[in-house]
Amino acid sequence: MNRKTGDMFANSPELGTCPRVLRPTNPPEFGDGEKVKIRAENLNLWYGDFQALIDVTMAVREKSITALIGSSGCGKSTLLRCLNRMNDLIDDVRIEGSVRVDGRDIYASAGDLPALRKKVGMVFQRPNPFPLSIYENVAFGPRVHHQAKGGELDGLVEESLRAVDLWDVLKDRLRENALKLSLEQKQRLCIARLAAVKSEVVLMDEPCSALDPYATMKIEDLMRLLKAKFTIVIVTHNMQQAARVSDETGFMLLGELVEFGATTDIFTRPRDKRTEDYITGRFG
C-alpha cells in the first residue's frame, strides 16, 4: 500500500496511527429546520492492510455545500466514495462504521445500490461523458431507471440541460457526440446527467482540476445555483475554492478528519494547530 504523498509524516510518531488526543469537534449541531442529509459515524476503511480512513465522523447539511480539504493522499476521495458506496468496486476493501443518508444506514445491508447511487450522484475529476450523443448522455440515467420515455424524456433532457445552463448553447446540437464538447461543457453535462435522475446529493471529486480558472469560476457559480436543489459535497485541492463556495469544511490528514465546521470558522479561527498550519500554507 503506497501512500501517494504524506511520506513526510510517515516517520513522525505523533502523527502516525497512535490514538488521537484531540477529537474532532463534530458532528456540528445545526439550527432548527436544518436537516442532516448524510451522517457518517466512526467510519474506518482499509485497503488491504492499509487504513485509509480512521474513525471519521461528520454530518452533511441538506442543501448546503460541504468541502473536504487536505493534502494529497489523505483520504478525501476515499471518504467521498464511501458516501455512495463506489468503494465497493475495489477489491479488498473493508469498511466499518456507518453512513446514514436520510437517516438510513447505507451499509446496513446489501441494500439497493442502484437506488443509492441514483440519489447520491457523483461527478469525477476528469469529466467522463459517455461516447454517446449529448442527448443520450442525459437520457442514460432516466433510461436505466425506467423513469421516462418518449416526449417525457425529451422534456427531462431539456430541463436537466437548463439546470446546468447548457440548453441554450446546445439545443441544436443534441445529436452530436458529447466527446466534442469543451472540458467545462463536459463537466456541466456530467452534472446534468445527475439532474436527470433527480439526484439529491452531488459528490464532486476535484471537479475543476481539469479546468482553466475561468471555467472553474463558472462551475463554482453553477454550484451556488445548484445548492437550492442539491446537497453538494466537494473535494478540492484549492483552498480558495473551498473558502469561496462551501458552507462547511472538513480538513483531513492521513486518514483522519482533523477538524470539521463552518467554513468561516475553519478559515478564520481553526481550533486545531494542524488545520491552521495547513490553511496558512505551512505545508500541503
Next chain:
Amino acid sequence: MKRSLRRAKEFALERLLFLSGTASVVFVVLIFVFLLREGAAVFGHVSLGHFLGAKFWYPISSPAKLGILPLILGSLLVTAGALAIAVPLGIAAAFYIAEVAPKRLRTVLKSCVEILSAIPSVVLGFLGITLLVPFLKNFLGLPTGLTAFSGSLMLAFMAMPTIITISEDAINAVPREYKEGAVALGATHWQTLVRVVIHGAFPGIIAAAMLGIGRVIGETMAVMMVTGNAAVIPRTIFEPVRTLTATIAAEMGEAAQGTPHYHALFAVGIVLFLISFAINLTADLFLNRGKKR
C-alpha cells in the same frame, strides 16, 4: 580509422535491417506474381465467368470441367456455419472473462483459451473424425457424419481463441471512466455492460470476428478430414461439401504440371488469396477505427 570502421558497421547494420524490413513486401509480391502467372493460364481454357460460375468441377474428365462454384459455396457454407457458432460464443466468453468471472477463474480461463489455440489443426481433425463424425451421424440420423456442419464445428473451435482474445482486449480497452460513470449513475453491472461497454468495444469486436474468419478461411487440414470432400453444390449444411483449400491440398499432388487442372488450382489459390486479403483489410479498418476514438 576507428571511426570509419564504426561507420561501415553502422551502414551494414542499416542495410541489413532495411532488407529484413522489405523482405516481407518482396515475398508478398513474388508470391502474388507467381500465383497470377500460373493461375491466369487457366483462362486460356475457360472464361472467368465460367470458372467462377459453372456448377461442375470434374478436373480430370475430358474435356475437364472447371467450375469452382461448388467449391466457393462449400467454403462459404463451412465458414458461415463456423462464424454462426464461434462469434456469439466467443464474444460471450470474452465478456464473461473480462467483466464477470472472478479473478482466479479468469486466469484459468485465459490459459485454457491459449491452450486451445495451440492445438494443431490436424489433431483437432483427428478428434473430429474419430469422435465428432460418428456422433453426428448417429445423433442426427444422417447418412454420413462427414458434412459441412462438422467442418463448421471444427473451424469454430479454431476461430474461438482469436475471437475471444481480441474481443477481450477490446473490452478491457474501454476506459474505466465510462464504466465508473455508468455505475455512479446507478446502472447495474448488466446495464453498464450492455449500454456502455459493448458500445465502446464494438469496433474491436467486429475486428475480432473478421480476424476469426481470416484465421479459418484458409484452414485446410481439419476441414478436409471431416467434410467428406464432395464437390457438389450443397443444399443443406448437413451434406458433404468440398472447400477451396481442401481442393488444392488434395489435388495438387496429382495434377500434371501445365495442364488446365494445374492452372485451375492456382487460380483457386488466387481466389482464396483475394478473399483473405479483403477480410484482413476490413478487420484492420475496424481495429484502426477503434484505436482512433
